[in-house]
Amino acid sequence: MRSVFDEKQAARIAEAIETALETSHAALLEEVATKKDLAEAKAEIIKWMFIFWIGQFASVVGVLTAILFAFFRK
Structure with missing residues (x-):
């Protein structure tokens, strides 16, 4: 199977997803009683x-x- 992204692009995408998840998780923690x-x-x-x-x-x-x-x- 051929890779669509090179290693640098994959790392950036993974970092962006991780940042989005952390932001979402922090927002949920603020709202939960x-x-x-x-x-x-x-x-x-x-x-x-x-x-x-x-x-x-x-x-x-x-x-x-x-x-x-x-x-x-x-």
Whole structure:
């Protein structure tokens, strides 16, 4: 089989491909979320869930108290 590229051209092509792959790999690493990022996001979501639940509980207690006072008031 006959070679289309001489050794110098093949080396340049290989170098260009390697550079492109390294650039692509570096860009992917910047965009991928790490385990630490995911853990921080999970902790933040759980914190806000508890804050929401406390607010909901306070609202329900307030409404029930108002209803009970309205019905049992004489």
